[in-house]
Amino acid sequence: MTTTPGGMPAHELLAIYRAMVLIRQFEEQVRRLAAAGVIPGLVHLCAGQEATAVGICAALAPDDVIASSHRGHGHCLAKGASADRLMAEILGRQAGYCRGRSGSLHVSDAATYNLGTNGIVGGGVPLATGAALSAKVRGTKQVAVCFFGDGALNQGIVFEAMNMAAIWALPVLFVCENNGYGEYTAIADVAAGRSLTGRGEVFDIPSPMIDGMDIVAVHDAARIAVERARGGSGPSFLVCNTWRYGGHHAGDKQGYKDRDEIAAWEAKDPILRLARELVAAGVADRAALDAIGRDVASEVKAAVDFARASPEPDIADLRSQVFA
Numbered sequence: 445m446t447t448t449p450g451g452m453p454a455h456e457l458l459a460i461y462r463a464m465v466l467i468r469q470f471e472e473q474v475r476r477l478a479a480a481g482v483i484p485g486l487v488h489l490c491a492g493q494e495a496t497a498v499g500i501c502a503a504l505a506p507d508d509v510i511a512s513s514h515r516g517h518g519h520c521l522a523k524g525a526s527a528d529r530l531m532a533e534i535l536g537r538q539a540g541y542c543r544g545r546s547g548s549l550h551v552s553d554a555a556t557y558n559l560g561t562n563g564i565v566g567g568g569v570p571l572a573t574g575a576a577l578s579a580k581v582r583g584t585k586q587v588a589v590c591f592f593g594d595g596a597l598n599q600g601i602v603f604e605a606m607n608m609a610a611i612w613a614l615p616v617l618f619v620c621e622n623n624g625y626g627e628y629t630a631i632a633d634v635a636a637g638r639s640l641t642g643r644g645e646v647f648d649i650p651s652p653m654i655d656g657m658d659i660v661a662v663h664d665a666a667r668i669a670v671e672r673a674r675g676g677s678g679p680s681f682l683v684c685n686t687w688r689y690g691g692h693h694a695g696d697k698q699g700y701k702d703r704d705e706i707a708a709w710e711a712k713d714p715i716l717r718l719a720r721e722l723v724a725a726g727v728a729d730r731a732a733l734d735a736i737g738r739d740v741a742s743e744v745k746a747a748v749d750f751a752r753a754s755p756e757p758d759i760a761d762l763r764s765q766v767f768a
């Protein structure tokens with residue numbers, strides 16, 4: 445008998461496949477819109493990194509909390525954001541999650557327990573740790589996750605948060621999406637020490653190194669970490685090795701990368717990998733996967749239409765939603 449990838453039920457595998465395809469196609473549309481000059485500011489695309497967003501979020505309950513990074517569209521979608529309202533926000537439109545005020549870099553949504561994308565490198569780490577402290581004090585059994593890049597591993601606040609989380613056994617997952625670069629600089633040129641996982645181990649936090657292009661591996665590690673956190677045993681630090689196809693921001697020509705390195709990572713594409721595994725296990729055939737792709741394409745096209753049909757925020761509304 446053929447076993448399914450990760451021993452997961454077929455409907456769950458197809459759901460995570462669709463979720464990754466949605467992120468990939470969503471980001472492709474954002475890239476096109478950015479190239480056409482209709483998006484205010486820079487956008488940082490996560491195509492290539494879908495397995496971390498989806499693999500982690502698929503292990504969470506709806507009321508578990510996430511805090512994202514500047515490369516956060518995938519985290520938002522994986523946590524349940526609707527493509528249309530997210531696209532509207534990225535385009536700075538009234539129908540967006542934050543009424544067009546945040547754009548790509550600060551979109552948040554209380555309904556999906558998303559504390560938001562974040563323009564500050566490492567900025568989501570103390571937010572998620574605070575959410576975990578709140579959950580622990582209130583006894584809600586919620587878990588919090590922060591997603592951050594390898595570049596955040598040189599930010600002091602990350603270690604302050606890890607220390608506090610370890611001392612107080614807070615229910616938080618520190619998820620590093622290690623794509624090998626911070627802006628245009630390779631991690632090896634800026635991060636001292638022998639291993640990235642050592643940065644969690646020093647606090648006695650379980651710190652697995654994970655193939656972030658393998659959604660089954662990410663999901664397995666996430667399930668273990670979530671169970672540990674929810675059971676009161678404290679934080680985990682997951683270093684997921686992954687790759688950003690689009691460079692630092694949409695339009696980055698990536699002249700600082702080696703061609704062989706690019707080709708080697710492209711061969712590990714997380715969506716193609718899961719597709720191969722699903723076909724080999726008999727969970728789906730190619731035609732069924734293609735149909736999912738077409739279904740996602742119409743969802744993303746509808747999201748772009750929805751966003752473009754929404755007006756820009758009215759200047760008369762400028763001071764609403766302002767607390768002080």
Ligand SMILES: Cc1ncc(C[n+]2csc(CCOP(=O)(O)OP(=O)(O)O)c2C)c(N)n1
Binds near residue numbers: 563566597625692
């Ligand atoms: C505190 C802070 N320092 C510097 C910057 C400028 N900056 C924006 S993104 C970035 C690189 C982040 O790299 P990484 O954390 O690896 O995330 P990636 O972009 O690779 O996903 C930097 C330095 C910032 N936004 N915030």
Ligand SMILES: [Mg+2]
Binds near residue numbers: 621624
């Ligand atoms: Mg990086």
